[in-house]
Amino acid sequence: xxKKIVVMLSLVLCLMLSISLAACNKNKHEAKSEWxxxxxxxxxxxxxxxxxxxxxxxxxxxxxxVVADEYRASEATYxxxxxxxxSCVCGAKGTETFNNGSTLSAQDNQVNLKSGxxxxxxxxxxxxxxxxxxxxxxxxxxITFEYKSEGASDWSQTAPVNAGDYxxxxxxxxTAEWKAAQETFDFAIAKKQLTISGTTVADKVYDGTxxxxxxxxxxxxxxxxxxxxxxxxxxxxFASKDVAYELDVEPQDVTVSYTLTGDLAKNYFAPVGxxxxxKINPKTLSNVNLTKVYDGNGKFERTALTVEQGLIAGxxxxxxxxxxGANAGVYKDGNENGDFDLNEYVLYIGDSEEQTMNYAWGDTxxxxxxxxxxxxxxxxxxxxxDGTTEATIADGSLAVSGIVGEDDVTVTPTATFASSAPGxxxxxxxxxxxxxxxxxxxxxxxxxxxxxxxxxxxxxxxxVYLKTKDEGGRHSPxxxxxxxxxxxGSDKSTNATLISFSGNEHDGLFMPGETVTAxxxxxxxxxxxxxxxxxxxxxxxxxxxxxxxxxxxxxxxxLYDKDKGYYTTGDVDFGKTVYANVELADAEWKVIMDTGVAxxxxxxxxxxxxxxxxxxxxxxxxxxxxLVFTPVDGGGVDACAIQQKK
Numbered sequence: 091x092x093k094k095i096v097v098m099l100s101l102v103l104c105l106m107l108s109i110s111l112a113a114c115n116k117n118k119h120e121a122k123s124e125w126x127x128x129x130x131x132x133x134x135x136x137x138x139x140x141x142x143x144x145x146x147x148x149x150x151x152x153x154x155x156v157v158a159d160e161y162r163a164s165e166a167t168y169x170x171x172x173x174x175x176x177s178c179v180c181g182a183k184g185t186e187t188f189n190n191g192s193t194l195s196a197q198d199n200q201v202n203l204k205s206g207x208x209x210x211x212x213x214x215x216x217x218x219x220x221x222x223x224x225x226x227x228x229x230x231x232x233i234t235f236e237y238k239s240e241g242a243s244d245w246s247q248t249a250p251v252n253a254g255d256y257x258x259x260x261x262x263x264x265t266a267e268w269k270a271a272q273e274t275f276d277f278a279i280a281k282k283q284l285t286i287s288g289t290t291v292a293d294k295v296y297d298g299t300x301x302x303x304x305x306x307x308x309x310x311x312x313x314x315x316x317x318x319x320x321x322x323x324x325x326x327x328f329a330s331k332d333v334a335y336e337l338d339v340e341p342q343d344v345t346v347s348y349t350l351t352g353d354l355a356k357n358y359f360a361p362v363g364x365x366x367x368x369k370i371n372p373k374t375l376s377n378v379n380l381t382k383v384y385d386g387n388g389k390f391e392r393t394a395l396t397v398e399q400g401l402i403a404g405x406x407x408x409x410x411x412x413x414x415g416a417n418a419g420v421y422k423d424g425n426e427n428g429d430f431d432l433n434e435y436v437l438y439i440g441d442s443e444e445q446t447m448n449y450a451w452g453d454t455x456x457x458x459x460x461x462x463x464x465x466x467x468x469x470x471x472x473x474x475x476d477g478t479t480e481a482t483i484a485d486g487s488l489a490v491s492g493i494v495g496e497d498d499v500t501v502t503p504t505a506t507f508a509s510s511a512p513g514x515x516x517x518x519x520x521x522x523x524x525x526x527x528x529x530x531x532x533x534x535x536x537x538x539x540x541x542x543x544x545x546x547x548x549x550x551x552x553x554v555y556l557k558t559k560d561e562g563g564r565h566s567p568x569x570x571x572x573x574x575x576x577x578x579g580s581d582k583s584t585n586a587t588l589i590s591f592s593g594n595e596h597d598g599l600f601m602p603g604e605t606v607t608a609x610x611x612x613x614x615x616x617x618x619x620x621x622x623x624x625x626x627x628x629x630x631x632x633x634x635x636x637x638x639x640x641x642x643x644x645x646x647x648x649l650y651d652k653d654k655g656y657y658t659t660g661d662v663d664f665g666k667t668v669y670a671n672v673e674l675a676d677a678e679w680k681v682i683m684d685t686g687v688a689x690x691x692x693x694x695x696x697x698x699x700x701x702x703x704x705x706x707x708x709x710x711x712x713x714x715x716x717l718v719f720t721p722v723d724g725g726g727v728d729a730c731a732i733q734q735k736k
Contacts (some may be wrong), residue, residue, distance in 0.1 A: 121145040125180035132180030152176045152184030161623070163187045168196040168266040171272065198270035199228040201260045209258070209277035213357040215313040217249040218279055220258055226362055229268030234261045253281045253357040258735060279357075284311040284322075284350070286361035291326055291344045291368040296448040298402035302344045302368060309361070319354040333370050335447040341367040372450035375400040379455070380411055384531040385461040386494045388413030388421070392438060400449065406440040418531045421457040431627045432457065461533040464492040466490030470505050470518045472542040481505035481518045497528035507543060515540040550576075551609045552624070553592070554636035558602040563633045567599040574626040574633065576610060578618050586610040586626070608636070 119141055121134035126144075133144040154177045161183055163173040173187045201207070206226045215648030222233045236245035240255035251254050256279050264270040270312040306324040326346040336341040378399045380390045392408040395401045401621075412433040413421040421432055434453050438444065467489040471482045483503050490501045499685040502523055516542050522534035557563025568588065576586035591600050591608040600606055620641060626634035 095306060105571045115132050119143060119145065125583050127178070127180045127182045132178060132182060145184050148179040150180065150181070150182050150184070152178050152186060154179060155188050155190075166191055166194050168194045168264075168268075179713055194267075196264065196269045197228060197267055199231075199262060199264075199268045201225055201227045201262055201271050201273040201276065202415050203489040209275055210279065212280045213253040213282045213313070214249065215316065215357075217251045218256075218277075219249040220260075225260055227262045227268075227271055229265040231260070231263035231265045231270065233263075235259070236261070250279060252396060254355070258575070281357055281359045283359045284309050284361050286310065286322065286348060289324055289346060289364070289366065291346065291366045293369040293371060295371050296331075296373040296402070298405060300327040300329075300331045302328055302346075303342070304366075306348065312358070316354045318356070319352040320358065321351040321355075323349045323351060325349070326366070328368070328370060331370075333372050333447045339369050339371055339447075340547060360411045370448075371398055372448055373402070374450050374452040375409075376452050376454050378409065379454070380409070380457040382459060384416070384418045384459050384494070386497075388416045388433070388459065390457050395449075400452070407446065408440065412434045413457050413459065416459070416531075417528075418459045418461045421459070422451075422455060459531075461531055462492060462494065464490055464499075464501060464532050464534045466501055466503065466522065466534050467491050468503060468520075468539075470520070470539050470541040479507040479510050481507050493532070494528075499528045499532050500525045501534060505539075507541070508538075509543075511543065514542050516543050548612050548615055548641065549589075549609055550612055550615075550618070551607065551640040552585075552636040552638045553605060554608040554626070554634050555605045556600055556602075556634045557632070562631065564602050564628075567596065567601045569599055572600070574628055576612055576615070576624060576639055577627055577632075578615075578622060578624040582615075583627075584615045585613045587613075607639070609731070619714065620705065678725045 091393050103299045120137040120713055122137045124134070126135055127133070127150065127668045131149050132145040136143040136145055152175075155174065156177050157174055161174045161177055163175050164170070166172040171189045171191045171193050172188055174190055176184045176186045176188060178184065202225065204224055204226055209220070209224070212220055220235050225233070227233070234247070235249075236259040237248055237250055237258075238245050238257055239250065240257065245259055255276070257274055257276055259272065259274050262268075262271045286307045286309055290305045290307070292303040294303060294307070296336050302325075303327040304324040306322045309320070309322050312320055324346055327344070329343040334342040344366045345363065346366055348360040350358055350360045375395065376399060378393075378395065380393055382390060390411040390413070392410045395407045395409060397403050401407055411421070412435075414431045414433045432451065437446050437449050439446050467487070469484040469487040471484050473480075473482070483505055488501070488503065493499055501524055503520050503522050505518050505520045508519055518539050519536070520539060521536045524534065556568065570588055570590065572588040574586055574588075575583050577583040587610060589611050591606040593606045594600065594604045596604070600608070618638060618641065620638050622638045624636050624638065625632045626636070680704075
């Protein structure tokens with residue numbers, strides 16, 4: 091459509107031009123060569139004098155591309171070539187443009203840090219965001235900042251907050267006149283220095299190290315909000331591991347250093363270390379028990395200490411102690427009773443003469459001087475039976491050795507037979523009493539020896555039959571003070587005196603053929619038992635027979651069974667009271683059960699339990715002992731007996 095309109099306009103112009111030329115030619119008009127134009131059309135002026143006709147009038151057609159300053163629409167740029175307006179044949183300038191030539195070449199660009207500007211800061215808890223005013227570059231292209239920590243691979247436009255070494259990449263966009271530019275710069279967010287106050291160092295007990303127990307004080311300089319995430323620890327070291335001692339324990343330097351803790355600790359420098367003071371006190375020894383036997387002085391030679399006594403592992407320490415006084419006793423510092431005290435103690439390093447103050451004598455440490463054991467020799471006299479246990483040291487037999495120097499000490503022995511019963515090699519218990527100014531420094535162990543108790547006469551009551559003449563016995567009766575031989579056992583005999591008799595019809599006379607209850611006083615008789623039989627002899631003639639019913643006036647309800655060889659209670663239940671006389675005392679006895687194996691207890695006359703071991707018990711010296719056998723398992727034992735253990 092547009093093309094059709096242009097063709098029609100061209101035809102109209104040509105027609106008008108023809109008419110004009112015809113007229114001009116007709117009138118001999120000549121057109122000037124210079125075009126005239128207004129906003130809508132152009133024309134030539136008539137050159138004929140006196141004529142002002144417009145020749146060649148036509149509408150503008152902007153189809154000419156003339157490169158001239160007058161038609162320049164814009165200069166060439168770094169992105170676009172120069173632009174010119176299209177023109178009409180008459181020179182009129184249209185509005186449509188055309189390109190001519192090429193674009194300008196952009197200038198090289200460079201990003202630089204401004205003079206006097208230094209990148210970086212001290213940590214303040216705020217992101218470090220950079221701005222364009224810190225840099226110089228060509229043009230006004232948009233500038234962007236990207237950050238990363240030292241050693242990281244990825245860039246981010248998020249500005250860093252925490253202390254550390256960083257890189258920033260500064261990028262400037264291209265403009266018409268300037269190329270794009272990019273540069274990387276290093277910067278750092280420095281750690282903030284913290285300070286501290288109020289740190290303390292505790293005194294300690296010697297432990298063989300320089301380690302100190304430090305309590306960190308209060309931090310100062312933290313950024314608000316970081317307090318919850320930043321803490322501090324402190325370690326310290328004494329100038330020496332040893333106790334500093336002059337006239338007393340002295341403080342010494344402790345070098346303290348600090349370490350920060352927490353997620354944000356990386357943003358701060360720990361407080362600068364400092365030097366404080368504290369004491370290392372001696373380590374108290376424990377349970378050091380030095381012991382020696384009394385020797386007249388209070389010096390204890392060097393003794394090696396152990397870890398169990400408080401010594402630090404790996405150390406070699408020996409202690410020397412001098413006690414005040416030389417008496418036997420327990421010496422310890424500050425002993426409450428004041429009887430004993432220490433003169434001094436010295437701790438030596440190993441076998442050297444070098445002393446140490448790293449240890450101290452403790453309350454549980456003692457230096458004990460034990461009593462010296464004296465050696466005493468003596469003998470005990472034999473004696474005749476007297477019913478007592480008294481024993482006598484033989485005159486001139488006592489000899490004492492081991493007394494130190496001129497110490498005043500006297501040893502006095504006391505001897506006692508273990509049994510009053512007659513016998514050979516009877517045990518004698520001997521105790522010793524010490525007297526004299528130095529008696530407390532000595533001791534003598536009680537001991538036992540043996541001696542003989544020679545049996546004397548004893549009373550025996552018996553059922554006695556006096557034989558008749560026809561039986562080989564006497565022709566005449568006997569009376570009180572009758573003195574026959576008393577033959578007992580298999581071959582034992584002693585002299586006897588009849589002191590009483592009863593149970594016959596003849597007052598004062600014991601007639602042949604009679605049986606009486608007679609009591610005899612025996613001289614030097616050996617052991618015998620109720621139920622034993624005996625004979626009375628005059629020379630070689632057997633004049634009487636008898637059975638013992640009591641000894642020394644004591645009866646028993648145990649029956650002696652010669653076939654079995656022991657005393658028996660017979661068939662009785664447990665709980666029966668069994669009486670044993672002195673003849674059963676001072677010996678070991680065995681309980682015999684007829685059936686089964688029962689557990690039982692044995693009690694004496696006072697209700698005290700007698701220890702039974704493997705069925706055997708021991709009776710001590712007593713005129714009468716009541717034995718009660720009590721089952722503890724309900725065992726089915728019908729009878730029991732006791733037998734002297736051989």
